[in-house]
Amino acid sequence: MIHPYTEIRFISDEVGYGVVAKELIPKGTITWVLDKFDREFTPDQYEILEPIYKNILETYAYKNNLGNLVLCWDNGRFVNHSFNANCLTTAYNFELAVRDIRPGEQLTDDYGYLNIDTPFRGIDEGTKRKIVYPNDLLKYHKSWDKKLIKAFKYVSKVKQPLIGLLEEELWQLVVQIEKGEKEMASILENYHQRA
Numbered sequence: 527m528i529h530p531y532t533e534i535r536f537i538s539d540e541v542g543y544g545v546v547a548k549e550l551i552p553k554g555t556i557t558w559v560l561d562k563f564d565r566e567f568t569p570d571q572y573e574i575l576e577p578i579y580k581n582i583l584e585t586y587a588y589k590n591n592l593g594n595l596v597l598c599w600d601n602g603r604f605v606n607h608s609f610n611a612n613c614l615t616t617a618y619n620f621e622l623a624v625r626d627i628r629p630g631e632q633l634t635d636d637y638g639y640l641n642i643d644t645p646f647r648g649i650d651e652g653t654k655r656k657i658v659y660p661n662d663l664l665k666y667h668k669s670w671d672k673k674l675i676k677a678f679k680y681v682s683k684v685k686q687p688l689i690g691l692l693e694e695e696l697w698q699l700v701v702q703i704e705k706g707e708k709e710m711a712s713i714l715e716n717y718h719q720r721a
Contacts, residue, residue, distance in 0.1 A: 527563075527602065527691060528558050529547075529551060534546075537632065541649070544604055545602070546632055547631050551626070555622065555685070557622065557623050557633055558613070558688075564598050567587070567594060569594070572595055583597060586603040589641035589642070591715060592718065605632075605634060608636065609651050613627075614636070614670050614673055614674055616674060617710075623677065637658050638665075639663045641718040643660060663713070663717045667713050671710070674713060678700070678704050681703075681704045682700075
């Protein structure tokens with residue numbers, strides 16, 4: 527489930543639609559949680575689908591560490607790629623804002639950690655990286671982990687509208703990570719090793 531202080535807006539002809547903040551979303555805010563309505567498809571389930579459904583999954587789903595396609599039921603599927611992503615996924619089936627996201631600003635992910643199958647050229651944002659590759663998670667997990675560790679330090683200090691979607695045990699772990707009592711699991715745990 528995507529953060530409730532967001533909405534879909536048309537961004538541009540090149541990008542299409544995106545998820546935009548309606549209010550300030552501070553660093554450390556949980557911006558998305560895998561919830562009970564999100565749908566997971568195994569490779570075998572994908573293979574028997576009609577082409578129209580395959581196309582939807584290829585456009586809107588991401589691949590988890592098991593190699594299954596996950597389709598978000600809500601506007602989470604419209605979060606666009608950025609090489610300067612303001613949200614990063616964690617090893618705990620939720621995403622965090624890794625910096626403050628201002629009203630009117632898009633929420634963005636780096637598709638490099640979504641186990642894509644085919645490289646693609648991103649929009650030029652003036653970054654060194656220009657292309658998203660299937661193995662980006664192997665290359666960049668350490669820098670993404672550093673950003674996540676910094677964001678975790680704010681988790682209990684900011685309003686968390688999505689906290690009700692986390693199991694109590696997970697929330698306690700998150701707070702322990704924030705306090706430095708437990709080590710954060712690396713984003714690398716989301717990597718799917720292809721056969």
